[in-house]
Amino acid sequence: xxxxxxxxxxxxxxxxxxxxxxxxxxxxxxxxxxxxxxxxxxxxxxxxxxxxxxxxxxxxxxxxxxxxxxxxxxxxxxxxxxxxxxxxxxxxxxxxxxxxxxxxxxxxxxxxxxxxxxxxxxxxxxxxxxxxxxxxxxxxxxxxxxxxxxxxxxxxxxxxxxxxxxxxxxxxxxxxxxxxxxxxxxxxxxxxxxxxxxxxxxxxxxxxxxxxxxxxxxxxxxxxxxxxxxxxxxxxxxxxxxxxxxxxxxxxxxxxxxxxxxxxxxxxxxxxxxxxxxxxxxxxxxxxxxxxxxxxxxxxxxxxxxxxxxxxxxxxxxxxxxxxxxxxxxxxxxxxxxxxxxxxxxxxxxxxxxxxxxxxxxxxxxxxxxxxxxxxxxxxxx
Amino acid sequence: xxxxxxxxxxxxxxxxxxxxxxxxxxxxxxxxxxxxxxxxxxxxxxxxxxxxxxxxxxxxxxxxxxxxxxxxxxxxxxxxxxxxxxxxxxxxxxxxxxxxxxxxxxxxxxxxxxxxxxxxxxxxxxxxxxxxxxxxxxxxxxxxxxxxxxxxxxxxxxxxxxxxxxxxxxxxxxxxxxxxxxxxxxxxxxxxxxxxxxxxxxxxxxxxxxxxxxxxxxxxxxxxxxxxxxxxxxxxxxxxxxxxxxxxxxxxxxxxxxxxxxxxxxxxxxxxxxxxxxxxxxxxxxxxxxxxxxxxxxxxxxxxxxxxxxxxxx
Ligand SMILES: Nc1ncnc2c1ncn2[C@@H]1O[C@H](COP(=O)(O)OP(=O)(O)O)[C@@H](O)[C@H]1O
Ligand SMILES: [Mg+2]
Numbered sequence: 025x026x027x028x029x030x031x032x033x034x035x036x037x038x039x040x041x042x043x044x045x046x047x048x049x050x051x052x053x054x055x056x057x058x059x060x061x062x063x064x065x066x067x068x069x070x071x072x073x074x075x076x077x078x079x080x081x082x083x084x085x086x087x088x089x090x091x092x093x094x095x096x097x098x099x100x101x102x103x104x105x106x107x108x109x110x111x112x113x114x115x116x117x118x119x120x121x122x123x124x125x126x127x128x129x130x131x132x133x134x135x136x137x138x139x140x141x142x143x144x145x146x147x148x149x150x151x152x153x154x155x156x157x158x159x160x161x162x163x164x165x166x167x168x169x170x171x172x173x174x175x176x177x178x179x180x181x182x183x184x185x186x187x188x189x190x191x192x193x194x195x196x197x198x199x200x201x202x203x204x205x206x207x208x209x210x211x212x213x214x215x216x217x218x219x220x221x222x223x224x225x226x227x228x229x230x231x232x233x234x235x236x237x238x239x240x241x242x243x244x245x246x247x248x249x250x251x252x253x254x255x256x257x258x259x260x261x262x263x264x265x266x267x268x269x270x271x272x273x274x275x276x277x278x279x280x281x282x283x284x285x286x287x288x289x290x291x292x293x294x295x296x297x298x299x300x301x302x303x304x305x306x307x308x309x310x311x312x313x314x315x316x317x318x319x320x321x322x323x324x325x326x327x328x329x330x331x332x333x334x335x336x337x338x339x340x341x342x343x344x345x346x347x348x349x350x351x352x353x354x355x356x357x358x359x360x361x362x363x364x365x366x367x368x369x370x371x372x373x374x375x376x377x378x379x380x381x382x383x384x385x386x387x388x389x390x391x392x393x394x395x396x397x398x399x400x401x402x403x404x405x406x
Numbered sequence: 407x408x409x410x411x412x413x414x415x416x417x418x419x420x421x422x423x424x425x426x427x428x429x430x431x432x433x434x435x436x437x438x439x440x441x442x443x444x445x446x447x448x449x450x451x452x453x454x455x456x457x458x459x460x461x462x463x464x465x466x467x468x469x470x471x472x473x474x475x476x477x478x479x480x481x482x483x484x485x486x487x488x489x490x491x492x493x494x495x496x497x498x499x500x501x502x503x504x505x506x507x508x509x510x511x512x513x514x515x516x517x518x519x520x521x522x523x524x525x526x527x528x529x530x531x532x533x534x535x536x537x538x539x540x541x542x543x544x545x546x547x548x549x550x551x552x553x554x555x556x557x558x559x560x561x562x563x564x565x566x567x568x569x570x571x572x573x574x575x576x577x578x579x580x581x582x583x584x585x586x587x588x589x590x591x592x593x594x595x596x597x598x599x600x601x602x603x604x605x606x607x608x609x610x611x612x613x614x615x616x617x618x619x620x621x622x623x624x625x626x627x628x629x630x631x632x633x634x635x636x637x638x639x640x641x642x643x644x645x646x647x648x649x650x651x652x653x654x655x656x657x658x659x660x661x662x663x664x665x666x667x668x669x670x671x672x673x674x675x676x677x678x679x680x681x682x683x684x685x686x687x688x689x690x691x692x693x694x695x696x697x698x699x700x701x702x703x704x705x706x707x708x709x710x711x712x713x714x715x716x717x718x719x720x
Pocket of ligand 2: 079080081119196
């Protein structure tokens with residue numbers, strides 16, 4: 025697709041936020057390296073990465089706490105490096121919420137409006153409306169420490185949204201909550217974001233959260249953007265071994281590529297030639313290059329009889345090392361002797377048969393070439 | 407099978423033995439008493455002070471007969487009447503009271519930015535410098551420091567010499583009220599900073615970032631977030647500075663040169679110059695009363711909770 029120059033520029037103007045070649049260095053250590061991305065108006069973008077990958081740093085730069093070492097950030101098409109935080113109209117929910125302990129919930133929510141010198145009536149109405157929006161109607165007079173974790177969360181969201189900012193930044197605000205509440209709040213985020221249509225950048229290390237809430241995901245590691253895609257694409261066609269490993273549970277096979285033709289690779293592992301495998305969307309692979317083949321735990325099937333895996337191209341024998349019952353599925357650890365004794369993690373959903381293999385049982389594992397992705401190792405980011 | 411007792415390391419067996427001995431000396435049934443026992447030294451010390459107060463109270467009610475230099479046998483309020491009605495003591499009292507208020511306000515005004523910078527600065531070098539500069543005066547006693555000021559501010563002092571170089575005639579910088587207040591502020595500053603620093607450390611920096619992102623510039627962040635949250639520290643520091651400067655002796659004596667007496671100086675004179683212990687005792691008790699009232703008023707206005715004495719706030 026070829027955009028004309030003018031069209032590209034208007035696309036950039038359409039972007040609520042545009043990060044261009046931003047780096048952030050502390051002494052001789054780069055917390056963010058050459059990050060570039062746009063967030064279109066009204067979209068929900070998640071930056072997903074392990075702890076220490078530079079997510080908070082990037083978010084704080086967008087909010088205006090600190091200047092990038094190099095690069096520029098545009099908000100609504102305008103460069104903002106000279107704009108202090110309080111002049112950027114950005115709502116931010118902090119990792120530790122940062123609610124004001126000496127104020128009530130309502131006073132917290134009213135704070136940004138007070139700072140903007142709205143009149144008392146407007147403030148009262150608006151606070152009421154936003155407390156209602158986060159389902160905290162009637163809790164306004166509570167002190168912060170009198171509220172539960174989930175309620176504090178909602179106050180923080182209401183406070184970040186009440187002044188109708190152009191942009192909402194979320195810095196892992198759900199990390200401290202227990203699983204049930206976290207999943208509930210994820211859906212809540214999604215609902216509120218859809219309802220208000222506010223452009224949102226969310227930061228998390230929780231891949232499930234990234235999948236659930238986002239229109240698009242940016243995967244980060246060591247300050248570098250690894251991949252930007254919608255959740256399904258990031259999951260189905262990871263760009264490199266890091267992304268494949270970080271999102272979902274992935275098994276890796278190591279070996280040299282033997283031949284490459286178009287989008288398919290053949291590669292050898294423990295004397296077996298595995299052919300017809302998809303090339304990961306990362307850098308080009310050449311024959312002879314050492315590679316990693318990635319296959320997800322749920323794309324491997326396990327069975328005792330070969331007939332059950334008749335529709336799968338690759339089949340290898342192995343032995344169950346561990347069997348974990350997780351309720352909705354079984355998780356097996358299978359030692360595949362035929363592939364040089366690699367250990368595979370396999371998710372087995374068997375809602376009808378309820379088959380359960382026991383440790384020590386000999387089984388077959390199988391999968392299809394199209395579900396496997398090969399990445400060149402010397403281009404691997406880690 | 408090995409004997410399990412032998413398997414224990416020696417230190418464990420020693421500890422076991424000690425524990426047994428302790429249990430014999432101090433049986434478990436007495437354990438409830440332990441907290442009270444630990445309170446005892448403090449209670450005894452404060453108690454002694456109260457006994458002294460009774461002694462002073464007794465002395466304050468006896469009048470000195472200037473002809474015989476003996477104290478009257480019977481009680482009267484004559485000393486108090488004299489203290490209240492004498493113009494001299496009224497001047498001294500109002501000078502000390504006003505001084506302590508001025509010193510408190512200015513000290514807090516100076517100490518807050520200092521403590522804030524010390525707590526918040528990114529540069530560890532600056533933090534160390536500020537800390538050293540803070541503790542250095544503690545190693546130099548109050549009296550030595552006051553003499554230092556005499557050297558610097560005296561008629562032939564460094565300041566006047568420097569002024570002389572640019573052609574300004576010597577200025578009288580010492581032995582007046584501003585000199586005393588100046589000395590007191592300089593003396594109190596480290597105390598105030600030391601009491602404010604923990605209070606400011608307890609305020610998460612993220613709260614200030616949050617205020618910024620919500621539209622508050624630094625002035626309003628300071629006013630709406632830092633100041634209210636630093637209130638326990640401010641009240642505590644203010645109380646310490648106010649009571650210390652109200653009752654200070656050395657600085658008014660040395661930098662005031664006898665012309666700027668505070669209450670403590672007047673009391674000293676009564677006890678050790680005119681030997682009118684009755685009047686001195688009355689003045690002392692009135693000072694205690696004024697100090698207590700001041701603390702009481704601060705508590706009433708700001709509440710004891712502001713000193714973080716109630717567990718409400720995390
Ligand atoms: N003020 C700072 N000074 C030095 N290093 C920092 C600073 N802030 C963050 N870092 C470093 O930058 C890296 C990225 O940090 P951060 O952005 O907080 O990661 P994340 O939010 O993804 O966990 C970390 O290695 C961290 O130690
Ligand atoms: Mg972080």
